[in-house]
Structures are given as C-alpha cells and as structure tokens.
Amino acid sequence: xxxxxxxxxxxxxxxxxxxxxxxxxxxxxxxxxxxxxxxxxxxxxxxxxxxxxxxxxxxxxxxxxxxxxxxxxxxxxxxxxxxxxxxxxxxxxxxxxxxxxxxxxxxxxxxxxxxxxxxxxxxxxxxxxxxxxxxxxxxxxxxxxxxxxxxxxxxxxxxxxxxxxxxxxxxx
Amino acid sequence: xxxxxxxxxxxxxxxxxxxxxxxxxxxxxxxxxxxxxxxxxxxxxxxxxxxxxxxxxxxxxxxxxxxxxxxxxxxxxxxxxxxxxxxxxxxxxxxxxxxxxxxxxxxxxxxxxxxxxxxxxxxxxxxxxxxxxxxxxxxxxxxxxxxxxxxxxxxxxxxxxxxxxxxxxxxxxxxxxxxxxxxxxxxxxxxxxxxxxxxxxxxxxxxxxxxxxxxxxxxxxxxxxxxxxxxxxxxxxxxxxxxxxxxxxxxxxxxxxxxxxxxxxxxxxxxxxxxxxxxxxx
Numbered sequence: 001x002x003x004x005x006x007x008x009x010x011x012x013x014x015x016x017x018x019x020x021x022x023x024x025x026x027x028x029x030x031x032x033x034x035x036x037x038x039x040x041x042x043x044x045x046x047x048x049x050x051x052x053x054x055x056x057x058x059x060x061x062x063x064x065x066x067x068x069x070x071x072x073x074x075x076x077x078x079x080x081x082x083x084x085x086x087x088x089x090x091x092x093x094x095x096x097x098x099x100x101x102x103x104x105x106x107x108x109x110x111x112x113x114x115x116x117x118x119x120x121x122x123x124x125x126x127x128x129x130x131x132x133x134x135x136x137x138x139x140x141x142x143x144x145x146x147x148x149x150x151x152x153x154x155x156x157x158x159x160x161x162x163x164x165x166x167x168x169x170x171x172x
Numbered sequence: 173x174x175x176x177x178x179x180x181x182x183x184x185x186x187x188x189x190x191x192x193x194x195x196x197x198x199x200x201x202x203x204x205x206x207x208x209x210x211x212x213x214x215x216x217x218x219x220x221x222x223x224x225x226x227x228x229x230x231x232x233x234x235x236x237x238x239x240x241x242x243x244x245x246x247x248x249x250x251x252x253x254x255x256x257x258x259x260x261x262x263x264x265x266x267x268x269x270x271x272x273x274x275x276x277x278x279x280x281x282x283x284x285x286x287x288x289x290x291x292x293x294x295x296x297x298x299x300x301x302x303x304x305x306x307x308x309x310x311x312x313x314x315x316x317x318x319x320x321x322x323x324x325x326x327x328x329x330x331x332x333x334x335x336x337x338x339x340x341x342x343x344x345x346x347x348x349x350x351x352x353x354x355x356x357x358x359x360x361x362x363x364x365x366x367x368x369x370x371x372x373x374x375x376x377x378x379x380x381x382x383x384x385x386x387x388x389x390x391x392x393x394x395x396x397x398x399x400x401x402x403x404x405x406x407x408x409x410x411x412x413x414x415x416x417x418x419x420x421x422x423x424x425x426x427x428x429x430x431x432x433x434x435x436x437x438x439x440x441x442x443x444x445x446x447x448x449x450x451x452x453x454x
Contacts, residue, residue: 054188057196
C-alpha cells in the first residue's frame, strides 16, 4: 500500500517536473534533457513486464498531452520499459535481485547503475530522437541530439538520486 | 486453438508492447497532419489550465522585456498617428473613408506554452474558437512572424511555429522582391532559410526579409528577419539563403493572430488558376 502511494506521487512529480521545468529549460545546441525514464527504472523489481509497459505508456502519454508531442514520449517510454527486464537480466548481480526492493544507485551500486541505466537511457533517447526527426538525411542532427542529451539526462538522474534517495540508505 | 493460446501466452509481453507502440506511433505520425483528438493536446481544457497556471507564475520574470517591446511598438504606431504628422498641403488631400476597407484584423493573444528545441515546435495561446480564430490563420508578434494556427479549441489554440519542418511561409526579400518559401533546419532557433530563389537574383546581405502575402495568411510586409548569409547549392541554380529571425522564440510572450477578412474571395480566385497536370497531355 505504501509503495502504491509512493509511486503514484512520484509519477505526478516526474510528469510535472518534465513538463513544467525541463521542457522550458532554455538550452541550445539540441540538448533536451528527459528525467522521467528514471521513474520507470525505480519501479519495483518484482513487477511483471505487462503492467510495467502499461504504466510506462500512461507516463509517456501524460507528458505528451502536456507538451504537444502526440505520442512521442509514450513510444519512447514503452521502449524503455520493454528493455528494462532485458538489461536487468544482462547486468544481474551474482546473487540476483532478491534482497533489493528498489533499483536506485545506493542499493545496486554505482557501477550497476551506470551500466544499466546508461544503456537504457541511450536506447530511450535514440528512439526518441529517431522518431522525432525521422529523416535519413538529417543523421548528423540526430547524432548530435543524442550525444548531447544523453549525458545531460544521465547527470540529471544522478543528481536526483543523490538528493532524493539518500535517506533510504541511512535507514538501512 | 491450444497452440494459438500458447502462442499468445508465450509472446504476450511482446504483443502488448507492439500494440501500445502502434497506438503511440500512429498517434504521433497522424497528429501533425490530421489533428483529431483535441483533448490530448495542450488545446484541451484541463491541460491548458495547468499551463495557464504555470504561465501566470513565470510571465512576471519577463515583464521588463515585454514592456520594452510593447513600448517600442507603441512608439512606432504613435508615429503613424495623424496628429503626429504635419500636413504639408492643407485642404488638398481629403481622406475618403470608402477608399479603404479593412482587409486584415488582428486579435491579441498571450502565449501560455511554447517550445523551440524540437524538430517541430508548437505553442499554445489563450484565444480560440470563441474569439473567432480558425485553423490556418497567421500569427505574428511585434518582432516578427511567429507561425500558423494549427489546432483550435473553444478557448485555446495551438500554433505551429516557424520552427517546424513544413511551415513553408511565402516570404520575399524586401529589396528586389525575389521570393521563396521559408524553411527551418531543426537546429538553431535563431536562423532559418529560404528556398527557391534563383541565383541570378541580386541579394544584399542584411536586407530585410518580409512576408509576401501570397497565400492571404499574412498581410504583405511583416518582418521575418534579415539575410545573414547566402551560398550556392551544388547542382542547382538557386541561392542557399540563411535568414536570421527577428523573432526570438525563446522569450515569446504576446502575439497577434491575423484574420483575413477577404480570405474567401481570395481563395475562390486562387482556385481558378489552372494547375499544371502531372502527365503530359497527348
């Protein structure tokens, strides 16, 4: 029960932060930071993939509705959610994920976070900009957008973890 | 039958994924051309409400800049007033009201949400059907051309800005009058380009680029920007002209929507132009 409330609140916070703050950051050079993939990463481990996909779809669609992207974020969030179990299996620690309830940087370690979240974020951003631009002759623009936005989003997610997840570590 | 059920169970994750993905992508690719579910954009009432609240907070940050702009525009308009002009030959010129008829009227609006870093950029404004605007009306601000109305709900409208793929506004270089279509390359919110100007035309750097009024959306002569650079396109007898927009899309607050009161007449006339047939007639 506590988990449901926590994740619902998080859902709203992530959507509003993306729509009201990140969408309005005035950075040039094609940088477009996206923080909401972190929400999908932070969903519980034991969650089955189908509800995961549905939640990701709802998350993406809420952002779309508020930023006139008509399904672009929904599609990218789906990609992220679809690859989450795959990547988790790929970087699984030796004793599995049994004792951990949430996949943040403190419970899983920095190395794991960089590898799995970094890779998922790369997939997500590549898909996002690929669909957004959708023109083969603008491949340089595409690469530039991916190359600049992924590190930015990653750092943002890292900071968000440092600020908001640190409390849980001291509880343990 | 059992096999079929087994198949669905086995691939249920992928099937759900594929289904949702098709929904999302078909929405994305059809929206920009045929807007259908208006609820799902910022023209929808609740969404617009949220963004209006946000704008109520952030609009004050730009108050000084906005005031300066409006003051500057007022100055320009004031200079055109009758009482700030000196009449050279009294009594010779008579102003006849029936000589002029209102062709364009303007409706002021406030921008409540806008982007400038996407491939196609849209903005939401706080007027809609109730104020008499419709899809296809032009939008400009005191600094220059902004875009074209794309979706309309009762109280709000979404504008497709100049910073989009297929905006194709009719523009011309003020000096010389050579004209082409305005394009945007997706990268720089400060610069666009004009395509279709033949390279035997003389074009001076920093000459003004204004709207041509060709499609009746904008009146003639609204500033778009200035020619910043021109180059050759390989294999084509055309200039590659870079325009520096006079509008700064990163800090846009107040705009005007253009209503062409003679659009209907204009359109019926335009429709009578015979189109070039694709296949040669035998």
